[in-house]
Amino acid sequence: MELEKYLREETSYLLDHECTTISKDKIHLPGPDFTYRIMAPTDRSNRVLGSLQKLFDNGRLGGTGHLSLLPVDQGVEHSAGASFAPNPEYFDPENIVRLAIEGGCNAVASTLGVLGAVSRKYAHKIPFLVKLNHNELLSYPNTFDQIYFAQVEQAWNMGAVAVGATIYFGSPESDRQIQETSKAFRRAHELGMATVLWCYLRNDAFKSDKDYSVSADLTGQANHLGVTIEADIIKQKQPTNNGGYLSLENFGKTSDLVYSKLNTDHPIDLTRYQVANCYMGRAGLINSGGASGKDDFAAAVRTAVINKRAGGMGLISGRKAFQRPMKEGVKLLNLIQDVYLDSSITIA
Incomplete structure (x- = not known):
């Protein structure tokens, strides 16, 4: 692919970088045998392994061990108007699923309502990932909390291969969210479904001179908490800085080595630290x-290159794809996938 067209002045900066913080030899990299090599020795059942393999086998990235997911739960998170007004055809759930299929995605991730509305027509054509909880923003004044809209059994009954949930780590509600989601993930594994956790930071205290909710140290710890409740795949925002722990007094525990040895300010090194906190890649980082x-096209390629070279498993991109005509959305998703299909883009 024409990487210089999208990476521009960062082409050499991103493609020639060598990671000297956490060696690539320590990372459990994605690959065609990931389910057998990494997941099979775990306590996951054969049914969970089968569900994971269905994710890995579908779409343009099928057989690579990498994932390209289309998530569309923003109709709840950001209001349907804010999400779909730029492209009203996506008020119709069928178009969401069609975009994921035509875009060559491994799976489509959305709400119980969206996927349930078309499940008999499409659940056998593309893997479904049902997002179980959401941040509801119609109450006034707005509050920020992830509450469960759906139950695991409902996802299983519609033929979903995976469930997803969000935890707002760092928020006053995070203790409850951790407990609720741990129970939901346990039940999903009992029924043979894979689990994907949106590991987001939310607390106004994390935003001062920088937005430390996207710092490598805090997002890394959120990832580590996510794999502790046996999320099979971790969804995380790509880090743009470091030092979240250091920005607050008497907050948590860290080590000077996190900043002097295990990280630099290079985006690949910062993302490598996220992968390390996913049990060195035993849980995939998207x-x-x-x-x-x-x-959007250049930003998507850049994010994918950083993720892949850091040892990540893939990208989950929604608004960049569905807030434009379907043909353009398909092009953007294909561009992301082309990064993972390009053998010249290697682990740093």
């Missing part, structure tokens, strides 16, 4: 694509 903007 980074989020972020909000849509002026240069």
Whole structure:
């Protein structure tokens, strides 16, 4: 692919970087045999392994061990109007699933309502990932809390291969969210479904001179808590800085080595630290694509290159794809997948 067209002045900076913090030899990398090599020795049942393999086998990245997911739960998180007004055809759930299929995604992730509305037509055509909880923003004044809209059994009954949930680590509600989601993930594994955790930081105290909710040290610890409740795959925002622990007084525990030895300010090194906190890659790290903007195609390629070279498993990109005509959305998803299909882009 024409990487220089998208990476521009960062081409050498991103493609030639060698990670000297956490060696690539220590990372359990994605690959065609990931389920057998990494997941099979765990306590996951054969049914869970089968569900994971269905994710890995579908779409343009099928057989690579990498994932390209389309998530569309923003109709709840950000209101349907804010999410779909730029492209009203996506008020119709069928178009969401069609975009994921035509875009060559491994799976489509959305709400119980969206996937349930078309499950008999599409659940056998593309793996379904049902997002169980959401941040509801219709109450006034707005509050920020992840509450369960759906039950694990409902996802299983519609033929979903995986469930997902969000935890707002660092928030006053996080203790309850951890307990609720741990129970939900245990039940999903009992029924043979895979689990994906949105590991997000939310607390106004994390935002001062920088937005430390996307710092490598705090997001890394969120990832580590996520794999502690046996999330099979971790979704995390790509880090843009470091030093979240250091920005607050008397907060948590860290080590000087996190900043002097295990990280630099290079985005690949920062993301490598996220992978390390996913049990050195035993749980796959997929980074989020972020909000849509002026240069979405270049931003998507950049994010994918960083994730892949850091040892990540893939990308989960929604708004950049569905807030534009379907043909353009398919192109953007294919660009992301092309990064993972390009053998010249290697682990740093």
